Every structure is written in C-alpha cells, then in structure tokens.
Amino acid sequence: MNETTVGKARSLGADAWYRFKKNRLAVLSLIVLLAMVLVAFSTFVIDWATDSSIYEAKVITQDLRRRLEPPSWEHPFGLDEFGRDMLLRVIWGARYSLFMGMAAVFGATLLGGFLGAISGFYKTADNIIMRLMDILLAVPTILLATAIVAALGTSKINLIIAILISQTPTFARVVRASVLTVKEQEYIEAARAMGASDMRIILRHIIPNSLSPLIVQCTMSVASAILSIASLSFIGLGIQAPMPEWGAMLSNARTYIRDSWHITVIPGAAIMVTILMLNIIGDGLRDALDPRLKN
Numbered sequence: 001m002n003e004t005t006v007g008k009a010r011s012l013g014a015d016a017w018y019r020f021k022k023n024r025l026a027v028l029s030l031i032v033l034l035a036m037v038l039v040a041f042s043t044f045v046i047d048w049a050t051d052s053s054i055y056e057a058k059v060i061t062q063d064l065r066r067r068l069e070p071p072s073w074e075h076p077f078g079l080d081e082f083g084r085d086m087l088l089r090v091i092w093g094a095r096y097s098l099f100m101g102m103a104a105v106f107g108a109t110l111l112g113g114f115l116g117a118i119s120g121f122y123k124t125a126d127n128i129i130m131r132l133m134d135i136l137l138a139v140p141t142i143l144l145a146t147a148i149v150a151a152l153g154t155s156k157i158n159l160i161i162a163i164l165i166s167q168t169p170t171f172a173r174v175v176r177a178s179v180l181t182v183k184e185q186e187y188i189e190a191a192r193a194m195g196a197s198d199m200r201i202i203l204r205h206i207i208p209n210s211l212s213p214l215i216v217q218c219t220m221s222v223a224s225a226i227l228s229i230a231s232l233s234f235i236g237l238g239i240q241a242p243m244p245e246w247g248a249m250l251s252n253a254r255t256y257i258r259d260s261w262h263i264t265v266i267p268g269a270a271i272m273v274t275i276l277m278l279n280i281i282g283d284g285l286r287d288a289l290d291p292r293l294k295n
Contacts (some may be wrong), residue, residue, distance in 0.1 A: 019288040026284025029277040036274065040094035058085055059092050060242040068260045078262040081252065086263060090270050093244035097274070100156065101225035104163035109218055111164070112171025117202050117210075119172065120179025130176070133169040141166045145228055149237045159238055163225045174217045178210030185209075212289040219282035223275040230271050246271050 021027055047055055063083030071078040077086035119129040136144065148162035182188065183206055191201050230247030232238035239245035241252070246267040253263040 016285075016288045020284050023284040023287065026280055029280040029284070033274070033277045033281065036094060036277075037098060039091055040098050043092050043095050054088075055092065058088050059244060060084065068256060068263070070260070071262055077266050078260075080249070080263045081256055081260075086266055089244035089249060090246070090266060093246050093249060093267070094270070094274075096156075096239050096243070096245045097226045097229055097247075097271070100160055100229055101163070101222050104160045104225045104229075105167060105218055105221045107160070107164040108167035108171050108221065109214065112168040113175045113207065113214060115168070116172040116175025117179050117207055120176040121183060121198065121202055121206065126176075129172065133172050136165070136169045137173075141224070142228055142231055145232060146235075146237060149232060154237055154240060156239065159229060159232060162232070163228050166228070167221050167225060170221065171214070171217060174213050175207075175210055178213055179206050182206050182209045216282055216286045216289065219278055219285055223278035223282070226271065226274055226278075 043055075061084070063079075066079050066083040067081055069075065069079040069083075075085050075087065077090060080086055080089065115129050115133070119126045139147075144166045145162040148165055149158055152158040152161065188201060188205055191205055196204075229238055230245070230250070233245045233247035234251040236251070239248050241248065249267040250264060250271075253260075253267070257264045
C-alpha cells in the first residue's frame, strides 16, 4: 500500500458514515428524529425560562368550554377532551417517550453489555448468567415490564427500571455472541501474552470490537422501549395524568374515537412515526456497519 492510498484511507467510523449516507431514507429518518429530539429538548428550556408557566397554562390547564375542537389555524392539532392544545401536549409528551426510552435503553446497554461480556469471556460464569437471561427472556417483554411496575409502583423512575430490566437480556445475548467471536482473534492472544489483565482485555479490546451489533440493537431497542412506555401508560401503569404522554393520551381519547378523530390519530401517528424512523435508522446502521458490505 503506497502513501497515496494510505492518505485516502478512511477510519472505520468515517467509512461507516460514508456508507450510511448513501441510504437516503435512513439519512432522512435521522434528520426527522433529530428534529423531534431537539423539539422535545426545547420543552425543558421553555419550562426553565418561563418557570413552567406555559406548561401549566397551556398543557395541563383545562378549558371545558372548547373541548374537542377540531384542528384549526389557532390550534393545528385541535383540542382534546378537556380543551387542552393537542400540539403542545404532543410536543411535551415527546420528552417522556423519547428521553425515558433512551434512558432505559442506555441503562440496559450498560448492564446487558457488562453481563454479556463477562458471560462470553468466562466459561464458568456463562452458564449462570445465560440461564438467568433465559428466565427473563421466557417472559414477554411487556408482561415483565408490567409486573415490575406493578410491584414497584407507578412512577417515571420505576417505569425506566422496568423497561431497563426487560431489555437487558437482549443486549446480554448480543454482546455475548460478539465476544465469543472476538475473543478467539489473534490480537486478543497477543494482548494476553503481553500480560494484559482480563478486565483490560475486555474493556480495551473485546467490547470496542463488539460495538457494531450493539449500536444497531440500541436503535431498535429504543423503538421497542417507546412502544412499551406507551403501552404501560395506555393501561394506566405508566405516566399519570395530567402529564402528557402519547400512550396515556391514546387511552384517554379512545372514548371519543367516533366523534373526534384528531385526539386519537395524532398521538398514535406520533408513536408510529417515531418508531418507523428508529427502525429505518437501525436498518441503515446495520447495513453501514456490516463488514461484509465493504468494498
């Protein structure tokens, strides 16, 4: 390889981003998702700047005289069954669905990644950890999360914990499979021969080289976490009224589905679009990070 070729060589991250950009649908989905995250984050800034006056006056304060008004120029998404602005409630609800889903998946990634790495690296721990994960995987995710929330109580922290625990086995399985492949590589044997400790090998060599499937799984799991949060809120075990949350909004609106379509379609569309964007991004990342697709 000559100097010119070396100069033109891209890093692994740059190479993955180059191939990801060629998927226009995935790039568009990423832009839409980032816009949604930015809008959701802006609600925290607005609450801080206005001392939550907009949240209290527009998002949770009821105006029964104007209940169920259809979409208009003044209220593009209409008003709900209590006369509250649907556009603002969907925007404020995004911060619960998006950030709680991301927080739960982040925790599940750390916990599941650690357990998967230990399980894949140490044969003695493999059987114990994986049998525990099998027990958790034997219970449907939403049922496991429901049982945990019912036991701990309904709160935002308990909801995140429930989703975290229910998502952990999947990450443990993904990381374990990668570790079992990576730990047999020659550079791992070289590091061990140079006197590197097991923990250093795991943290410096094995986990970084197992990130590709983990990143894709994170994206898909955020979509699953958002759907689980909405489902738990729909049955009354998630975010409680009057706080806006997409699943809770759907639950409250189902009584009026025949007469006021907008209060059910709009939060349902928010859930659908978010999950669709995350799945498309996940597919794009899978293709970009798959070494078999490299030129």
